[in-house]
Amino acid sequence: MEKNQKAMWLILGVSVTGLFAGLLAAVHWIPEGPWLLAAIIGICIVFLIPCFYALRLEVSTGAYRCKTCGHEIVPTYREALCAPHCGTTRYLKCPVCGKRTWCKKIWTK
Numbered sequence: 001m002e003k004n005q006k007a008m009w010l011i012l013g014v015s016v017t018g019l020f021a022g023l024l025a026a027v028h029w030i031p032e033g034p035w036l037l038a039a040i041i042g043i044c045i046v047f048l049i050p051c052f053y054a055l056r057l058e059v060s061t062g063a064y065r066c067k068t069c070g071h072e073i074v075p076t077y078r079e080a081l082c083a084p085h086c087g088t089t090r091y092l093k094c095p096v097c098g099k100r101t102w103c104k105k106i107w108t109k
């Protein structure tokens with residue numbers, strides 16, 4: 001596994017673990033009410049930031065291969081953020097053949 005991919009999974013793993021641990025702790029320690037809601041929102045924001053960063057890292061370190069013609073698609077951050085995905089497979093429109101396919105991630109750097 002190369003460096004950026006490792007960093008991405010590490011960030012995702014830590015932030016998702018932190019998110020769940022934080023939410024569990026908040027539900028356990030804070031009585032129901034506006035403070036609990038504020039804590040949940042706060043925790044979500046804090047741990048979603050690294051997720052966005054991980055996505056940025058993912059987008060900047062690879063391309064997606066079109067299933068139809070084999071063209072290597074490099075999506076913009078926005079496209080990647082909006083495209084539905086399943087693991088590292090992303091539903092993208094190929095600029096060459098114009099077809100939308102589930103493109104598999106290829107790590108180029």
Ligand SMILES: [Zn+2]
Nearest residue numbers: 066069094097
């Ligand atoms: Zn194509």
